[in-house]
Each structure stands twice: as structure tokens, then as C-alpha cells.
Amino acid sequence: MKEDFLHYVWKYQKIDTLHLATVTGETVLVIHPGQHNYNSGPDFFNAQVKIDGQLWAGNVEIHLKSSDWYAHGHEADPAYDNTILHVVWEHDTEVYSKNQKPIDTLELKDVVDNSALKKYRYLFSAQQRWINCERQYSSVDPFVLQNWLERLYLERLQQKSEVILKLLEQNNNHWEAVLFQMLAKNFGLKVNGESFFSIASSVPFSIVQKCRYILEDLEALLYGQAGLLPEPTTDAYVANLQQKYTYLAHKFKLDNSTVIAPKFFRLRPPNFPTIRLSQLAMLYHGNTHLFSAIIEAGTKETFYGILRCKASSYWDTHYNFGVEGSKRAKKLTNNFMDLLLINTILPIKFCYAQGMGKDISETLLQLTASVQKEENTIVKRFNKLKPMANNAMDSQALLQLKKYYCDQNKCLDCAVGNSILKN
Template sequence: MQEDFLHYIWKHKKIQINKLKTANGETIIVNTVGHHNLNSGPDFFNAQLTIGNQLWAGNVEIHLKSSDWFLHNHEKDKAYDNVILHVVWEHDTDVFRKDQTIIPTLELKGFISEGVLDNYEKLFFKPNKWINCEYDFASSDDFVLNNWLERLYLERLERKTKEIEALLTASKNDWEAVLFKMLAKNFGLKVNGDSFFSLAKSIDFSILRKSQSDQQTLEALLFGQSGLLNQETEEPYSISLVKEYQFLKQKFKLENTHVLPCYFFRLRPSNFPTIRLSQLASLYYEHQNLFSEILETNHLDHYYKLLKVSTSKFWETHYTFQKKSKLSKKVLTKPFMDLLLINTILPLKFCYAKQKGEIINSDIIKIAVSITSEKNSIIDAFNNLKKVSKSALDSQALIQLKTAYCDKNKCLQCAVGNALIIK
């Protein structure tokens, strides 16, 4: 038995609410259960209860055993002077006020149905499961699950908002600079994400702005700061980039000592850092006011047109500076554009609207529902239990569900867990 479960039972009145009696036999009528307090102090504030013939207004404290009151030293804490009811699983001792009158105690043991207890035990205490509701997730109600996933998606956007706000603080509220940093990280994917992010942080956005009217200058800036121009080569294009970068480095006093190295190992050629940096340079070359264009765009097809860029001409016949390859136009693919939308553009638009006091949840949700579901181990595992992930909204929500709820055993705060306990 966990104390959180007793909080859940009291908060949602999952008890025989019309039959409640104190340990001394007085009837209890619950007018309001109070406001759940997640900080220090009594567990529920401002409850209203009728105990016997007396109406009480005050706080409710919950423990597994009555004796936990003394174990936690509540008798010495003034914050507990206004407790009107002690709710426990097992009543093993009386608890007194300072005037030596007994604080009424409700022992929950006899007021919770066997079915709810069995469901609780089944959910929490069967070992070796990927998630607690692994054996019952497939039976979850579609309406409950779909509504919960939408809430989880917005919750995940809120979490990402905090990360964006931290970047805004570091960038002195420069939204363009934050967009560049986030895009750079996502262009690097998992292998080079941290490297590209450190690269973006090493360049003041004003320098990129001054360089974006020339595609080769942009590539020289990005390749030079990344350290990819340090290798010896006789390739004319590479040599021209080196000369351009040396000029930029001196002009803008650039430093790249804290930029993490890029990796090629175990990457598909299309994901080589050379290709992704050239595409990132093309995006900023072709769109001089990228942040404004993103804010003005509200349709998925328009986003695809905005993001449909390719490398510069040199990279159509190269994957590295050292070796020529078969001619191929290396454009951003739809799955890659989807990742940029999911991880950068939609969270940034959500955060920007929030800071402006605007609510665009429905617009964001409409786009997220139109994007294909991501594929990863978490999504695959959920889909093996129940075919649930049909869109990017679903896949992002399921990632939030697994990491913020399942992994932390927060089943009592989960709509699916709630439904399974009371079914």
C-alpha cells in the first residue's frame, strides 16, 4: 500500500462515501474533500466535513498508519493544528490536539471496495513489466485514451517551452537566435545534435545574419566553426571555403574551441554532417526571415514548401571533401522535415504564442495530427500492446506518457491508470 493511493482515494471519493464513520463510530459527511496540497503541510487544505452533528472546516492529513503522525513529528508542528480529520489505512493509535481532544480518524480499510483494491494490486505489484498496465493497456477505452494523449501532447509542449525559455534568457530574448540553435541541434540528429548545438552557440546570430546573403559564405562559416575545414585537401571548393572562413574568423573574432567534434561513423551518407550543414546553410540562404515565415505559416503543406531545401551544388557530387560521388540532388526528405516540425517549429510556435498571451493549441494540434507518427522503441512497444500511434501527436504523447508517468510509477495521475483501477 502506498500513501499516494490513499490521497487518490480521498481526492476522487473512491470510497463508500455515504457510509463513512470515524474510528469512534461518528458519521462523516464529506461536503468538500479540500484542495490537494503537493507542498509541505497537511495533505488537503480547506475541507468541509460534518462529523457527528458538528460542521468542521479545516485540513485533512493522510497516513498509512495513525502512528505515522508521531513518526513525522506533526504534534510539534503548528501547520497541523487545524487538522479536522486524520485519514489512514490502519488506525493503530489515537492522535490528540494541543488541548488534548482526539482528532477524529477515518480508517479506510473497510470503506474501499475489493475490486478497487484488487485492481490497484494488479497494477502496481506484478514484477517484470515494461509498464505497470502492460497486460491491460489494450483494453483501455479509446475515448479516454485519445483525450489523455491530447493532454499529454500539450504537456510535452509545456515541457519543451521551459527549454526554449532557457535559450531565450541566454539569447537575450532573440527568437531568431533560438530558432537557429534549435534547428542546428535537430539537423544534427542524435549523433551530431550536441555538436551542431555547440556550433550554433559559438556564432552570434548577427554574424549569421550578415553572412546569409551568400550561400558559400554561410557554408564557410558553418564548416569552419565545426572544424570540418581542418583536414588537408586539394579540392578547390574546400580551399575557397578555408580562405573565406579565415577572413570571417578574423573579421568577427570567431572562436570554436568549445565546439564539439562532428562524427561520420555509423551514419548513412545522407546524414553526414557535411550534408546536413550544407542544407542548414541553404535554408538560411533561401529564407532571409525564417522566423517570421514560420510564424505566418499555419498549414502543413506550406511548411513542407518552406523546408524543401537541398545542398549547394558541390555536395550534389560529394558526401565528404575528399571523395567524389555519384550525382544526386540531396533535398530534405519529408520524414526529416517532420522531425524539424515536431521538435523545433511547433514547440517554438507554441512557446511564442504563450508569451504573447495567445492560445493556438487547436492550430498546433491540427498540424501535429497531420504529421506521420514517429518510429522508435517506445512507440513500437506501445503499438505492440495496442495500435495507438497514428500521428506525431500520438507519438509525442506516448513518449511523454512513458517518461513522465510510466517510468515514475505515476499511474494514479494517469487517465489510463485511473480507469483501470476503478473499472
């Protein structure tokens, strides 16, 4: 038995409401269970309860045992002075407020709805399952699930906004600088994300702005900070980049001691850091006002037009410095641009709109629904249980569901878990 189940039972009144009484025999009639409090303080605010015919308005605190009141130090905490009812699974001691006034206690173990208790125990009975509701997930109403996925996606955007706001503070509210750092991280994908972020963070964005007008200057800046320029070399392109980086490092007093070295190991050649850094340089070389363009754009096709670029011409015949191969332009694919949209651009748009006092939730839901879903193990397993993920909004929501609800056994905070328990 967990306390969050008792919160669920009280919130949705999954109890024998016609035969409630305190441990001292006074009748209890719940007019309103109160507002669930997820922060510190009493578990439910502004409840209304009639005890022995007398209407009380105040807070309700919930514990597994009455003695938890003292174990948690509530008797000395003024936040609990207005507690009108102590709801427990098992009553094992009398409870008093700070002024030694007895607090009415309602014991639940004999009045909880048996069906709800049975479903709860079944839901949490097999920890070996991939998710607790694995056997019941397919029976959940698609309407309930779709609404929950939309809420989860917006929750995910909100979490990403917190990261963006911290970066914004570190960059003195410079949105362009934050966009550059986040784009760099996502150009590095999972393997080199932190490395590329460290590269972008090692250079003041004002220097990037000065170098963006000459492509090889910007490439030299990124490759040099990444420590990728080989020495010595007979390759004219590499020698030119080395010369440019030496000049830039001296002029701007550059330091790359904090940069995490990029990796090549187990990467497909199109994802080599040499290719991705050139593509990032080309994106900024070709877009003078990238942040403004992104904020104004409203369709997937418009974003594709902004993001579409390729590595510089040297990389048409190379994947690494000095190693020539067959000719092939190294363009950003639609799938890669979708990842940039999902992980960088849409969170930036959401956060920026919030800062401007605008709600663009519906616009972003529609926009994300036009983007292809991600293909990963989690999305595939959810789709195997119930085919619901059709686009990027769904796949992002399912990632949020798995990490922050399923993996943490927060079924009682989840619409899927609630639906299973209610039905």
C-alpha cells in the same frame, strides 16, 4: 501500498462512505474531498467534512501511518494548522497540531473498496512487464485514451516551452537566435544533436545574420566552428572555405573550444554532419525572415515550402570533403521536415503564442494530427497493445506517457490507470 493510492481512494471516494468513523468513534460524512494539491503543503485543500454532525471546512492530510505526521515535521509547520482530518491507512499513534489540539484521524484499511484495492495490487504486481497495465491497456475506452493523448501532447509542449524560455533568457529574448539553436540541434538528430547545438551556441546570432547572405560564408562559419575543415587540401571548394573561415575567425574573434566534435560513426551518409550543416546553411541563406515565416504559417504544406532545401551543389557529388561519388541532390525529405516540425517549430509556435497571451492549442493539435507519426520502438509497442497512434500528435503523446507515467509508475495520475481502476 503507496501513499498515491490513498490519494486516489480519497479523491474518488473509493471507500465505504456510509460507515465512516474516526479512530475515536465519531461519525464522518464527506461532503467534498477537497482540491488535490500536487505541490508542497496539505494533500487536499478546501475539503468539507462533517464529524459527529459538525461541519468542518479546511485541509486533509494523507499518510500511510499516523506517525508519518511527526516523521514529516507537520506538527511544527503552520501550513498544516488548518488540517481538519488526518486520513491514514494504519493508525499507530495519536496526532496533535502545533497548539497540542488533537486532530481527528480516519483509518482506511478496513473501509477501502475491495475491488479498487484488488485492481491496484494487480496493476503493480508484475514489475517485469513493459508497462504496468499491459494486460488491460487494450480494454481502455478509445475515447478516454484519445482525450488523454491530446492532454499528454499539450503537456509535452508545455515542458518543451520551459526549455525554450531558458534559452530565450540566455539569448536576451532573441527569438531568432533561439530558433537557430533549436533547429541546429534537430538537424543533428540524436547522434549529433548536442554537437550541433554547441556549434550554434558558439557563434552570436548576429554573425550568422551577417554571413547568411553569402552561402559559402555561412558554410565556412559552421564547418569551421565544427572543426570539420581538413588541412591541407587540394580541393578548391574546401580551400575556399578554409580561407573564408580564417578571415571570419579573425574578424569576429571566434572561439570553438567549447564545441562538441560531430560524429560520423554509424550514421547513414545522408545524415553525415557535412550534409546536415550545409542544409542548415542553405535554409538560412534562403530565408531572410525565417522566424516570422514560421509564426505566420498554419499548414503542413506551408511549412514544407519554408523548410524545403538541399545541400549546396558541391554535395551533389560528395558526402565528405574531398571524396567524390555519384551525383545525387541532398534534399530534406518530408520525414526529416516532419521531425523539424515536431521537435522545433511547433514547440516554438506554442511558446511564442503563450508569451503573446494567445491559446493556439486546438490549432496545434490539428496541425500535428496532419503530420505522419514517428516510427520508433515505443510507438510500435503501444500500437501492438492497441492500435491508436495514427499521427505525430499520437506518437508524441505516447512518448510522454511512457517516460513520465509508465516508467515512473504514476498510474494513478494517468487516465489509463484511472480508467482501469474505476471500471
